[in-house]
Amino acid sequence: MPFSSLMKDxxxxxxxxxxxxxxxxxxxxxxxxxxxxxxxLIETGDLIQRSMSNGTTQTYEVIDPGFHEGLSGIPAGYQIVHKNLGLPEADKAIQSITYNLNGANNRVNNNSVDNSTNIVNNNGDLFESVSALREEVMRLKLSDKETRDALEVVDAIDSQCQSDKPSKVVVGALVNSLPTFASIASIGSLIVSLLG
Structure with missing residues (x-):
């Protein structure tokens, strides 16, 4: 009899x-x-939930994962020692799970009050724009000296944007000192607007 036939839950x-x-x-x-x-990877403190045919759900807390390597036809797996959680314990354990979310102001509320603190950092757009500006300078057909000079200005803009308090006036002046092309002006004005 294969071991998989014993796994009925x-x-x-x-x-x-x-x-x-x-x-x-x-x-x-x-x-x-x-x-x-x-x-x-099953670890101590993880939860196991079993849905039963009568519509209820049992929740268990892992006390000892008990991982065993395979041996002579027995596949590797777990012999988990668990503790049965009653309804109040199960609800509390499930609510204490940490959800890791990405993106500005994402949240999960499962029948709970939102006591979260959200910190939004939109510097990604700023740094992408500086990178796009650098690529645009390199793409344009400028002389070697003009390209070097323009890249020095982009480096100065980048340094200003990475500082704790970037100056919108300084970045604006640096953008205005770049060669006059519509694409550079467009990306430059975007950078200045992202500084607030």
Whole structure:
């Protein structure tokens, strides 16, 4: 009889980091869960959720992951020692999971009050614009001396933008000292506007 036929439960692993792994074949017992997969790192404190046919969900906390390497036809996997969480404990444990989100002002509210603090840093647009300005100077058919001089000005703009308090006036003057091309003027005005 293959070991996979013993894995009759479908579970989800909820990592403390916020990662979720769904539809994992497992065998959930009173104090242990058996999983024949080695591609997921399961750690103490992670949660296991089992959806049952009666519509309820059981939640367990991993006490000891118990990873075992494969041996003689037995695949590598986990013999997890777990603790059954009651409904209040499960709700509290699930709500304490950390979600890592990217992007300005992203958030997750799962039936909870939002007490988060958001810090938005849009310097990415500024640095992309300076990089685009540098590429545009190199793309234009300028003499070697004009290209070198223009790149020195772009370096000065870059230094100004990376400082704690960049001066909009200084950056504007530097942009105006670049060769007069519509593309350079357009990127330069974007940089100045991004400085606020």
């Amino acid at each position: 479908k579970i989800s692993i909820l990592k403390k980091s916020g990662e979720v792994f769904d539809d994992i074949q497992a065998s959930v017992q009173t104090k242990k869960t058996f999983i024949h997969r080695s591609d997921i």
